[in-house]
Amino acid sequence: MTETVRSAPRAARPRTRGAKTPRPEAAAAAAPEVPAADADTLVGYYRQMLLIRRFEERAARAYTEAKIGGYCHLNLGEEATVVGLMAALRPSDYLFTNYREHGYALAKGIGADRVMAELYGRSTGVSKGWGGSMHLFDAEARLLGGYGIVGGQVPLAAGAALAVSYKGGDEVVMCHMGDGTTAIGAFHESLNIAGLWDLPVVFVVINNGLGMGTTVENSSAEPELYRRGAAYRMESARVDGTDVVAVRDAARRAVERARSESKPYLLETTSPRLKGHSVVDPARYRSKEEKEALKAADPLARMALELEEAGILSHDDRDKLDAEVTAEVDAAAAFADESPAPDVSTLFDYTYATPVPGELRRLPADPVFGS
Numbered sequence: 001m002t003e004t005v006r007s008a009p010r011a012a013r014p015r016t017r018g019a020k021t022p023r024p025e026a027a028a029a030a031a032p033e034v035p036a037a038d039a040d041t042l043v044g045y046y047r048q049m050l051l052i053r054r055f056e057e058r059a060a061r062a063y064t065e066a067k068i069g070g071y072c073h074l075n076l077g078e079e080a081t082v083v084g085l086m087a088a089l090r091p092s093d094y095l096f097t098n099y100r101e102h103g104y105a106l107a108k109g110i111g112a113d114r115v116m117a118e119l120y121g122r123s124t125g126v127s128k129g130w131g132g133s134m135h136l137f138d139a140e141a142r143l144l145g146g147y148g149i150v151g152g153q154v155p156l157a158a159g160a161a162l163a164v165s166y167k168g169g170d171e172v173v174m175c176h177m178g179d180g181t182t183a184i185g186a187f188h189e190s191l192n193i194a195g196l197w198d199l200p201v202v203f204v205v206i207n208n209g210l211g212m213g214t215t216v217e218n219s220s221a222e223p224e225l226y227r228r229g230a231a232y233r234m235e236s237a238r239v240d241g242t243d244v245v246a247v248r249d250a251a252r253r254a255v256e257r258a259r260s261e262s263k264p265y266l267l268e269t270t271s272p273r274l275k276g277h278s279v280v281d282p283a284r285y286r287s288k289e290e291k292e293a294l295k296a297a298d299p300l301a302r303m304a305l306e307l308e309e310a311g312i313l314s315h316d317d318r319d320k321l322d323a324e325v326t327a328e329v330d331a332a333a334a335f336a337d338e339s340p341a342p343d344v345s346t347l348f349d350y351t352y353a354t355p356v357p358g359e360l361r362r363l364p365a366d367p368v369f370g371s
């Protein structure tokens with residue numbers, strides 16, 4: 001189920017300064033790229049959701065074993081949202097996301113081994129070990145981060161959409177953020193510019209009801225967050241983020257509008273955060289009843305039941321898939337464990353576009369351009 005707010009018609013407005021060509025390739029590519037939700041497609045989605053679940057559980061365990069340092073935020077409860085959103089993108093589309101991102105990297109096609117190795121801070125990781133959990137980055141997969149600053153990714157995504165528009169390409173930029181992010185100034189500045197300049201960007205608010213321990217109702221004067229799009233005459237919708245097909249279809253509509261009409265879109269998905277804000281948060285601010293109720297909202301359990309009732313995936317098939325996925329995650333953890341840490345001489349390699357004089361002699365805390 002989706003609720004939609006359409007943008008009001010507006011008087012003639014200038015097109016984006018850079019949008020020199022009207023994106024003809026996009027107009028021709030209206031046919032859906034992902035097959036309809038047949039049995040194989042559904043099992044494929046379920047497998048991806050299961051991979052994310054097992055990967056995140058493994059990451060939580062590795063954190064307690066001190067294999068992972070720094071912050072670590074998990075997608076537990078958001079698996080249907082993750083897979084549905086990624087199923088709506090083409091490989092050439094760009095993705096910006098926040099620090100709760102492991103699942104997006106996996107669903108965008110990056111191997112579990114390279115993602116896990118990054119969490120472990122190893123040189124074989126997706127960001128060569130220098131980024132860690134919050135800063136996954138892979139230009140080839142068009143995953144442009146991974147940001148730890150709440151809202152930091154939103155203006156960058158608008159900028160990337162301007163670049164796409166300027167070059168006349170038909171790629172779409174998707175930008176994820178949490179519900180708490182919609183109260184940040186950069187969110188509003190970016191939506192304003194995207195609306196004004198007709199940028200091909202889909203903003204997705206992943207509403208898990210909480211910004212750390214603060215509820216949406218306690219932090220937002222408009223708790224129906226998708227309605228914020230109306231302030232920028234941007235079409236927007238809210239979708240049940242525990243239903244993978246509903247998310248995919250809502251995201252396809254948003255992506256299609258961005259691709260063929262170069263219009264931004266604001267999509268809100270709603271799903272539970274099954275655990276604490278990060279792996280070190282025991283979520284004591286949640287009552288026992290609340291924690292109990294979360295189990296009923298688990299998207300993975302819901303899909304397992306639906307597939308079983310539809311005669312698509314039996315209990316045994318599910319166990320087989322689980323064993324397969326668990327072996328994949330085990331192998332990823334072993335790969336990460338065996339991989340070397342990055343060499344300190346590479347510390348500045350991905351920080352500055354141009355070489356830094358004397359960089360090899362400097363220690364991490366030294367000023368970069370000192371005497």
Ligand SMILES: Cc1ncc(C[n+]2csc(CCOP(=O)(O)OP(=O)(O)O)c2C)c(N)n1
Nearest residue numbers: 100148149150178179180181208210211212
């Ligand atoms: C600018 C800024 N302010 C505060 C923080 C601390 N902080 C990290 S995550 C977070 C909550 C964000 O909540 P939400 O946007 O709903 O995302 P979620 O974690 O629920 O996915 C806060 C306040 C930060 N990282 N950056």
Ligand SMILES: [Mg+2]
Nearest residue numbers: 178179210211
């Ligand atoms: Mg949140």
